Amino acid sequence: MSTKQRSINKTTTILFIVTILMFGFGYAMVPLYDAFCQITGLNGKTQRVTEGAGEASPILDREVRVLFDSNVNGDLPWRLKPTVKSIKVQPGKFYDATYTVTNMANVPVVGQAIPSVSPQIASLYFKKSECFCFVNQLLEPGETKDMLVRFEVDQDLPVDVGALTLSYTFFRAKGNNS
C-alpha cells in the first residue's frame, strides 16, 4: 500500500468515526435538552419535593394568585375540570387543589397528565409534593374522580410574578390502546 493510499484510508476512517459520533450527538441532545430545561424552566416543567424537608416559614405579607387550567388531548375521551378556577396562596405554604375528571367512554381508559406552568420562570419555584400526574390514572367506564395536587410556591419566587397558571393536559397513556 502506498503512503498516499494509507493517508486516504486514515482520513476516511477519521471521517467515518466523526459521522458516527455526530449521530450519537443527535441522541445526546435529548438528555442535554432535558437538563437545559430543568435549569432554565424552559418548557414549564414543575418541580417535585418531599414535604417537611427543611421547611421555612411562609411569607405572610405576600399573595400570589394561582390559576388552574385543564386540557384533554384529542384522542382521549375524558373530561377534565379544576374544582376552582384560582386560589390565592402565600409563598412557602402547602395548598391542596383538585381536578374533576370523567371517563366518557364505555371502556376503561388509562390516562397520563402532563403539567406545565406559565410564565416559564415560575415553573422553577412551583413545587409539588403530591400529584395525580405522578402516575398513570385508570378510569372505569363513566367513572368520575376528584384528583389531588398538593403544592407550594417557593419563597424565592421573583417579585414581579404576581400570578401563575398551572395547566394540565391529559393524554392517553402510552402503550394503552383500549
Place this chain on the structure above:
Amino acid sequence: MSTVAHEHDHHHAPSGLKRWIFSTNHKDIGTLYLIFSLMMFFIGGAMAMIIRAELFQPGLQFVDPQFYNSMVTVHALIMIFGAVMPAGVGLANWMIPLMIGAPDMALPRMNNMSFWILPFGFALLISTLFMNGGGPAGGWTMYPPLVLQLGDAFPFLIFTVHILGVSSIMGAINIIATVFNMRAPGMTLMKMPLFVWTWVITAFLLIASLPVFAGAVTMLLTDKYFGTSFFSAAGGGDPVLFQHIFWFFGHPEVYILALPAFGIISTIIPTFSRKPLFGYASMVYATASIAILSFFVWAHHMFTVGMPIKGELFFMYATMLISVPTGVKVFNWIATMWKGAMTFETPMLFSIAFVILFTIGGFSGLMLGITPVDFQYHDTYFVVAHFHYVLLTGAIFALMAAVYYWLPKWTGYMYDEKLGKIHFWLSTIAANVLFFPQHFLGLAGMPRRIPDYNIQFADFNMISSIGGFAYGLSQLLFVYIVIKCALGGKKAKSQAWEGAKGLEWTVPSPAPFHTFETPPKLTKAMLEH
C-alpha cells in the same frame, strides 16, 4: 454531456449501460449526478407548477388540500435533496480532481455507490404519492406530532431521508479525502481554487449535521412504531425538542446548499472581469466563519415556540453576526468586478444576477432574523419569498452559471450563446415576477402551505403564478441548449474562456477520460487565482 467518452486502448472500460452502472470514473459519476439532478429539478418543478396552478385563483380548482400539501412537502424534499445537493456533488466530482491536479476521487468505488443509492431513495419517496393516505403532507420539516399521523408513507419517508443522508455523507467523505490527500505537488491549501475550498467546508458541514438529522428521523420512527417517547408529551417527551434537533441540522443545511454556489460565483466573476479574485484569503476565512456560525443560529427558525427572552436575543444576535462574513463575500465579488475588463457571457450574467438577487434574499433573511418582527412574518409567504430568493435565484442560478461555464470543458463544444442569453433573461425576469410579489403577500399576512386564500391576496398570487409558469417553461430551453451543446457546435479550445484561470483549462476540451495520471508540474501562473 455524454460525449466525454474517449477511447483509450489501455483502458478496458465497459461500454453502454454497464459503463454508467459500474463507473468509478469521477467524470462519468459527475455527469450522472448532474443528469439526475436535472431530472429531479423537473419533477420538483412540475410539483411547483401544480402548486402555482392551484394558487392562480382563490378557491379550490384542481387538487384537493391533502394532495396540495403533499405537493408542497415533496417539492421541497426533491428540490433540496434531489436537485440542488446532487448538482453540487456532481460539479464537485467533475471539477475538484481537475482543479487540484488529481487523477480521480480518492474513493472511486464509494463514489459509485453514493450516486447509485440516490435513485432508489427517490423511488421510495415518489412511490409514497401513490399510497394509502397519500404522500408526506406535513411539510418537509417533518414536525411531530403532525408527521406521525402520516399513513403508510411514513416509514418510506424516513428511509428516504436515511438513504439520501448516507449518500451525501459518503460523497462528503470522498471530497475531503480527495482534497486532503490527492493535490498535485505545489497545490497548497491556500493556493486551491475557491470552489474547492467552499466544497471542503460544505463537506465538513454535511458530516457534522446530516448524522444529527438521521438521528432525529430515527427517533420519529421509534416514536411511531416502537413505543419510545422522544417527542410525545404523554410519555414525558417534548415535540419542541424535535424542532431543536431538526434545525441544528437544518440551518447548516442551508449553507450546504449555498456555499458551493459561493465557490462557483468566486470562480466565474474573476474570469469575466479578467482580474484576480479580490481578497482570496478573506473569502476562505469568511466561508469558514459562516460554516462555524451556522451551528449557533438554529433557533431563529423557531422564535415563536416560546423561548426565554435571553434565548431569543442570543439567536437573534448570532444570526445578525452571519451577515458580516456574507457581506465580506458580496463586497469581494463587487470589488473583483470593479474596473475589470468585463464581458457578459451567460455564466457571467447568471453570476451577476446571483450577487444581486442572493443579496435581496439575504436582506429579507435579516428581517426574519429580528425576533420581534419574526412573530409577524413567521410561516407567511414572506418566508417563502425569502428562501426562494436564496435558493432559486441563489443556489440554482449559480448552478446554471456553473453548467454554462464548464459545458465547453465537458462536451468539447461551445453552447449557443444567443440562446443562453435568452434563457438567462427569461429566467431572471420570470423568477422575479414569481417571487417578488410573495414578499407583499407575506407582509399582508398570507400564510404558507395553504391551497386556498382570502380574495384580498388574489392579484399578487395571479402575478406570481404567471411568473411561475414562465420560469418553468423557460427551463425547457435550458435542456435544449445543453443537449444541443452536447451534440455539437463550435469547437471549444482547452482554454475555453479567455480570462479563465485554473488547472481544468490546461487539459483538452472535452476533458479526456483520464487526466493528470501523473501529477502536473505547476507553474506560478497556473496557481494564480
